[in-house]
Amino acid sequence: MEMTLKQKLVNREGVDAIDRDLLAIIQEGLPLVSHPFAEIGRQLSLSEEEVIVRITALREQGVIKRMGVVVRHRQLGYRANAMVVWNVPDHRVDELGKRFADSHLVTLCYQRPRRGPEWPYNLFCMIHGKDRTAVMDIVERLAESTHAELLPRQVLFSKRCFKQRGANYREQPGAHHGQS
Amino acid sequence: MVAQHYSPVEQQLLNDFQHDMPLTATPYADMAKRLGVSEAEVLAMLQSFRDEGVISRIGPVLATHRVGASTLVAMAVPEVELESIADIVTAHPAVNHNYEREHRFNLWFVATAPNESRLAACITELEQATGYRAMVLPMLENYHIDLGFDLQWK
Numbered sequence: 001m002e003m004t005l006k007q008k009l010v011n012r013e014g015v016d017a018i019d020r021d022l023l024a025i026i027q028e029g030l031p032l033v034s035h036p037f038a039e040i041g042r043q044l045s046l047s048e049e050e051v052i053v054r055i056t057a058l059r060e061q062g063v064i065k066r067m068g069v070v071v072r073h074r075q076l077g078y079r080a081n082a083m084v085v086w087n088v089p090d091h092r093v094d095e096l097g098k099r100f101a102d103s104h105l106v107t108l109c110y111q112r113p114r115r116g117p118e119w120p121y122n123l124f125c126m127i128h129g130k131d132r133t134a135v136m137d138i139v140e141r142l143a144e145s146t147h148a149e150l151l152p153r154q155v156l157f158s159k160r161c162f163k164q165r166g167a168n169y170r171e172q173p174g175a176h177h178g179q180s
Numbered sequence: 181m182v183a184q185h186y187s188p189v190e191q192q193l194l195n196d197f198q199h200d201m202p203l204t205a206t207p208y209a210d211m212a213k214r215l216g217v218s219e220a221e222v223l224a225m226l227q228s229f230r231d232e233g234v235i236s237r238i239g240p241v242l243a244t245h246r247v248g249a250s251t252l253v254a255m256a257v258p259e260v261e262l263e264s265i266a267d268i269v270t271a272h273p274a275v276n277h278n279y280e281r282e283h284r285f286n287l288w289f290v291a292t293a294p295n296e297s298r299l300a301a302c303i304t305e306l307e308q309a310t311g312y313r314a315m316v317l318p319m320l321e322n323y324h325i326d327l328g329f330d331l332q333w334k
Contacts, residue, residue: 023242027240029230030207030237032227032238052203052204056203064240067201068198068200069193069197071198072233083288124317154283156285162280163275163289
């Protein structure tokens with residue numbers, strides 16, 4: 001029985017309404033009790049087993065990238081973080097993106113669209129360090145090791161964090177509807 | 181150094197369960213077994229990490245593009261107005277991360293919605309509420325496989 005439900009869940013495309021509710025709840029954090037999934041199940045009228053099967057399926061589908069302890073770098077002494085943006089020739093974006101991502105020095109690496117002359121940057125990566133000097137060091141090493149020293153880049157250090165929480169994918173009650 | 185006031189077990193608990201905690205009926209007991217301590221000790225350590233703000237939660241990190249629509253957005257806001265504009269942005273339910281960064285584009289946030297048309301509507305709402313133009317920078321390609329963050333104790 002359990003396998004059938006799990007296989008059904010893993011093989012389907014996307015997520016259903018129950019998954020969305022489940023994701024919204026677990027994104028607030030699992031309760032610190034012996035049987036956290038049973039407690040979440042109670043809030044959704046699901047069995048403990050179904051909660052575990054659904055989360056496992058979401059993990060295997062890749063909807064959940066990772067599941068566990070979410071540390072705050074700042075509190076652990078990684079006080080500096082910068083978004084480093086690069087203007088990379090289109091034919092080198094994939095190559096450099098992969099090399100940056102492989103370097104273990106970056107925690108995120110995305111290609112994004114350029115936005116005209118005031119924002120020509122198309123490759124973004126995130127770097128954490130103990131302080132600004134450590135971050136700038138990493139940027140230098142990254143550029144050197146990938147022969148990207150001459151590409152235009154900017155280092156945007158973060159100053160204040162106004163908000164940080166899990167994403168909200170549920171329809172907002174009372175939200176206006178887009179045209180369309 | 182940073183981690184000096186954490187015991188080896190605490191360091192292991194922080195470092196080793198970022199990616200795949202056990203998905204079992206009693207995950208904390210199973211983590212405890214791997215660390216060689218009791219379930220009660222694991223729960224107590226996690227509780228105090230949370231109270232200290234060292235961890236934000238035990239939970240999932242989502243591949244955002246797999247569930248709904250999301251995008252990074254930047255605004256260039258005059259310094260004097262930054263705080264009040266940031267408050268408006270933060271208050272919008274579609275916004276889940278909102279940071280000040282050192283640049284002419286100084287307000288950076290992530291907006292998420294159940295689908296693309298809702299997301300576009302949210303961006304328009306935010307532009308109208310703040311009076312500033314949003315530079316919308318959706319992800320085109322993800323090169324990074326998220327393995328958590330190696331805390332490199334020692």
